[in-house]
Amino acid sequence: MKNKKAVNVQLNNDSDKNLTRRDFFKKSLLYSASALGTTSVLSPSLLNANEKEIIEEAPWGTKLGDPVDKNLYGVPSAYEHNNIRRTHDLLSSGDSYASISMCPIHESEGIITPNGLFFTRNHGGTAQVDPNKWRLMIHGKVKKPMVFTLDDLKKYPSESRIYFIECPANGSPGWRGPQFNSLQFMKGMMSSAQWTGVMLKTILEDIGLEKDAVWMLAEGSDNASNPRTIPVEKALDDVMVVWAQNGEALRPEQGYPVRLIVPGWEGNLNTKWLRRLEFSDKPWHSKEETSKYTMLQKSGKAIRYFWVNEVNSVITSPCPEKPWTHLKKGDKVEIEGLAWSGSGTIKHVDISFDGGDNWVEANLKGLVLPKSWTRFSYIMKWEGKPLLLASRATDDVGRTQPTIDQETSKVGVESVYHRNAIVTWEITKKGECNNVQIRKHKKA
Amino acid sequence: MKNKKAVNVQLNNDSDKNLTRRDFFKKSLLYSASALGTTSVLSPSLLNANEKEIIEEAPWGTKLGDPVDKNLYGVPSAYEHNNIRRTHDLLSSGDSYASISMCPIHESEGIITPNGLFFTRNHGGTAQVDPNKWRLMIHGKVKKPMVFTLDDLKKYPSESRIYFIECPANGSPGWRGPQFNSLQFMKGMMSSAQWTGVMLKTILEDIGLEKDAVWMLAEGSDNASNPRTIPVEKALDDVMVVWAQNGEALRPEQGYPVRLIVPGWEGNLNTKWLRRLEFSDKPWHSKEETSKYTMLQKSGKAIRYFWVNEVNSVITSPCPEKPWTHLKKGDKVEIEGLAWSGSGTIKHVDISFDGGDNWVEANLKGLVLPKSWTRFSYIMKWEGKPLLLASRATDDVGRTQPTIDQETSKVGVESVYHRNAIVTWEITKKGECNNVQIRKHKKA
Structure with a gap:
């Protein structure tokens, strides 16, 4: 790759195996300016006019930046002040010690x-x-x-x-x-x-x-x-x-x-x-x-020494904090989530759009390691209709997440620990995302 | 593994394949108290007397700890104030901007x-x-x-x-x-x-x-x-x-x-x-x-568009900041280091104890990923003799690190960039570790 003079570009001939990505957003992004309500800088027709603005007018491009932090151990950008751990009065004692x-x-x-x-x-x-x-x-x-x-x-x-x-x-x-x-x-x-x-x-x-x-x-x-x-x-x-x-x-x-x-x-x-x-x-x-x-059962008895965090998963995008309100009908979007199992390695993850009646297999992406978070992904076109989005993980020892009804029938509703029932997000017509996990699955 | 009553412990029958670890420190740690000059708490014979001290007397065990950080984004322990990035006047301009x-x-x-x-x-x-x-x-x-x-x-x-x-x-x-x-x-x-x-x-x-x-x-x-x-x-x-x-x-x-x-x-x-x-x-x-x-050559000409960081490695323990001065003759010790290649994946790493005359293969440990740091390890018994420790990495496109003489013969000594010659640490009788990389390899 040294002193290369010319590269034969064959975009239509590449060998990317992930076919689901091939035409992702081919059209939607091009016109995203109006959809997002952002500034006209997003309009391709105005590109030349805005080129000057982009290149010359950003204040951080016209003066020296900050020197190296004196304590030599940096912190996140001030704009990321919202991306923090959070406590909740219902979960922590008032003085926050326990x-x-x-x-x-x-x-x-x-x-x-x-x-x-x-x-x-x-x-x-x-x-x-x-x-x-x-x-x-x-x-x-x-x-x-x-x-x-x-x-x-x-x-x-x-x-x-x-x-x-x-x-x-x-x-x-x-x-x-x-x-x-x-x-x-x-x-x-x-x-x-x-x-x-x-x-x-x-x-x-x-x-x-x-x-x-x-x-x-x-x-x-x-x-x-x-x-x-x-x-x-x-x-x-x-x-x-x-x-x-x-x-x-x-x-x-x-x-x-x-x-x-x-x-x-x-x-x-x-x-x-x-x-x-x-x-x-x-x-x-x-x-x-x-x-x-301890693991309280429906009978009122509790199992002691119940150590393993069983197979589990949750969709992280969308989620109540990351809804689809910015999408419009026909947009393609990546559903992403986390799966994990204390028993071993994630084998596969299924996704449902109808609250658990039907399932399709998601892609696992990135590193898939034992007893480690595993990312899953599914790229879909959203037609602006309400959905009941759910994920269901299976690990390599053959365990699969139960429905909330299956779990409750065993454990009752007074337990605190080891919940690994399927989580369901409701997507509304407007793209809002709500936690509706208590909803009963139709076929459960 | 639930409610397990008894486990058949077969320490002599385990299937650990990393045989070099089997008898690591079998004897040396037991008597390490005197060798390290640490307190008598390390002496097994005093264990009972010190049990009370260990369990009851640590000040952090007798009072409540700190509540959750108010900014909800923590910092390292104050005891780790030395583990920071460092600037150097020779490498940064006075005002630290560039x-x-x-x-x-x-x-x-x-x-x-x-x-x-x-x-x-x-x-x-x-x-x-x-x-x-x-x-x-x-x-x-x-x-x-x-x-x-x-x-x-x-x-x-x-x-x-x-x-x-x-x-x-x-x-x-x-x-x-x-x-x-x-x-x-x-x-x-x-x-x-x-x-x-x-x-x-x-x-x-x-x-x-x-x-x-x-x-x-x-x-x-x-x-x-x-x-x-x-x-x-x-x-x-x-x-x-x-x-x-x-x-x-x-x-x-x-x-x-x-x-x-x-x-x-x-x-x-x-x-x-x-x-x-x-x-x-x-x-x-x-x-x-x-x-x-640009990549200045011995001829005085420079190569432009020389982008790839070639195969490289360095021993990180010991190193000048982490000498062997605490070891004594006959102690076993892990030599550890980092290998990396901008061309692909690390295939193997060799270690020399005599400045490059003879080489033995190190173990790669943990994840081995393309264009990613790869850890290597070699467990040895140190007899208290001086060593010239060096590492030499090879990647999966077949590139191997050159000696400093090989590199200098091509590039001269006026270049600044893309140095990937073998680095050598000198271990003295006392266990001090010095950077002696300019030393010529005997057989280079």
């Missing part, structure tokens, strides 16, 4: 959530830990009980993996609480990141487990400590002890300096400010796994 | 650089662009010249891809300038991120190119405008028009609201604050591709 902040997943792109937008859920506020004084103790039924400094941990070979974390209460407003007409408040108790640390298995091979060590307790060093029981089988599978998120040290609200990553399992198990791992032949019965984080 | 800030790649993990640490290179400061007034004009030898608003662009189907960006001057201090004894200043003019936007090809299919449109000019809306010529063949291959980086809007210093991504090619081509794409049958001859960003 709090939830929801990720703006309607603005998320791809499968990485930046650290400044990653959702938070803390039981006793954000601990501010001195990494020089931080220690991790591993003891109980192990051959060599050990206490690690951060430097000790970092001497192990590191791994970097992309995993989502989801609070098991994600989507809980739909069970019995108010219906938020918002994707951020409906499904924003999850995010996704690249995590770097050491496989717990590597540490345990070093320390050695007693033969009857079949349960592990993970405990944080914050005041809430959040003790949770994890089976050793999982600990030896893919659990990580991590110090970095998206290429930098964990943020304080994500457990700085060290947290546990328990891929695909309840967010609550991914212990922040980790201080202790204990091994035993019996499970623990902490408050967090007896009075809370 | 500036470089270097990524702390010695602290990077995995293949994602967080947006706050992504390197910057601006020719006229950081433009502060109003996204509502921003426009992109596409004109010249096209069938339908168009001006796009940001909303227009976002109507196209989006793609998210992970690519590195590297300034072609990365590594330039080694040609003729001072020898920085620092990885950050040697190779910190690069970073890697997940980019989200629309494939330029998709837009061009919509707009239509004239048959003799074989060159494209990309121009920014900042005062420097940074015009650069790109062949249409590349524009139709993998070039993206992006609005998001790592899941949020581009930061101002990265070209908010829209920049070009030209995967694997000179960072300078990845036009920030993009305002104009023009098509022609002839290349342009802008200042940025005549007086600058």
Whole structure:
């Protein structure tokens, strides 16, 4: 490609396999100026007149820009002040110590959530830990009980993996609480990141487990400590002890300096400010796994140690925050969404336009990784008619999302956790988008 | 995995294929307390006495933590104040307008650089662009010249891809300038991120190119405008028009609201604050591709339009900022590094302990993606002897890094750009790490 003089352009002969994109927006964008009500600069007939304006008149093009930030660690544009985590009085205590902040997943792109937008859920506020004084103790039924400094941990070979974390209460407003007409408040108790640390298995091979060590307790060093029981089988599978998120040290609200990553399992198990791992032949019965984080059934009994976030999905565009009110009849548009499964890899995602009576298969796009957010896409022409848009994901262990009726028949309506029923958005004639997930599917 | 009562633990029978990890640190960590000179809390014999201290005495475990950040967009821990981008008087003008800030790649993990640490290179400061007034004009030898608003662009189907960006001057201090004894200043003019936007090809299919449109000019809306010529063949291959980086809007210093991504090619081509794409049958001859960003040869002549960042690599641990001074004789340690190629995918990486006389193959770890950072790893036992550590990457188009002598014999020592010669770190008996890249390889 050096010193190329001429390139034979064969636009009609390219080998792009994604045929659905070939004629996307071929006509609609050309005339989009009037449709969007934007300035005349969008009209091709006025292009020459506006060329001067575009090139010369933008104020940021006629003066020097800003110098390098003095703190050398930048922030988003001031115009993006709306793209933030959000709390809600219904979900956080008044003083915001035992709090939830929801990720703006309607603005998320791809499968990485930046650290400044990653959702938070803390039981006793954000601990501010001195990494020089931080220690991790591993003891109980192990051959060599050990206490690690951060430097000790970092001497192990590191791994970097992309995993989502989801609070098991994600989507809980739909069970019995108010219906938020918002994707951020409906499904924003999850995010996704690249995590770097050491496989717990590597540490345990070093320390050695007693033969009857079949349960592990993970405990944080914050005041809430959040003790949770994890089976050793999982600990030896893919659990990580991590110090970095998206290429930098964990943020304080994500457990700085060290947290546990328990891929695909309840967010609550991914212990922040980790201080202790204990091994035993019996499970623990902490408050967090007896009075809370249990799976209430219709019968009134609750399942304990229900860890896996099951297969799930939601359409992120459109959504209540991103309606189709700017589209006009006949416009082509990309429906996009997120699918994820704590059991494995997303196999396929179906989309329905009629609230679940009929389904078509969506395309998976970008990286498709185990226990990671997976993007799906479907390009359609919208004829300006009302729709009931829904997505339904299936993972590689064969699980498929249930309808809300199927889920309710098992679990009742008093539960809080592990909701993975199909979410439905209503698109009105005007292109508005409403959360109507309680609606019964006709054939359910 | 629900309600599991017992798990048959077979540590000696696991199926981990990475045999080099099996006995990693089996002995060294157990006795690391004395070696590291850290507190007695690391001594297994004192574990019981210290258990109380670990669990009860940390100040952050005995009081409530901080509430949710009021601005709902967090910052790194105050303890991480050293992990920042850095400028240098030799590389930036005094007022920092036409500036470089270097990524702390010695602290990077995995293949994602967080947006706050992504390197910057601006020719006229950081433009502060109003996204509502921003426009992109596409004109010249096209069938339908168009001006796009940001909303227009976002109507196209989006793609998210992970690519590195590297300034072609990365590594330039080694040609003729001072020898920085620092990885950050040697190779910190690069970073890697997940980019989200629309494939330029998709837009061009919509707009239509004239048959003799074989060159494209990309121009920014900042005062420097940074015009650069790109062949249409590349524009139709993998070039993206992006609005998001790592899941949020581009930061101002990265070209908010829209920049070009030209995967694997000179960072300078990845036009920030993009305002104009023009098509022609002839290349342009802008200042940025005549007086600058040309490839000076030993003969005194310079190659123009030399775009591709060729295959490259560097060991990131150890490095001058991360020496082995904490290790003792016989300790096992992971050598880690980054490899990348603007031509394709990293195929393999070799490591030398004797300055390039002998080579062994490293493991590639994590995701291995085209035109993306790729991590390599080699676990060794260090016997406390001096080493000359070097890495040498090969990509899937068959290119391998040259020695510094091979490169100099072609290019001379007056060039600034496209240095991809093998980098060598000297490890002393004490474990210090020095940049000795000018050293001649014995067999070169």
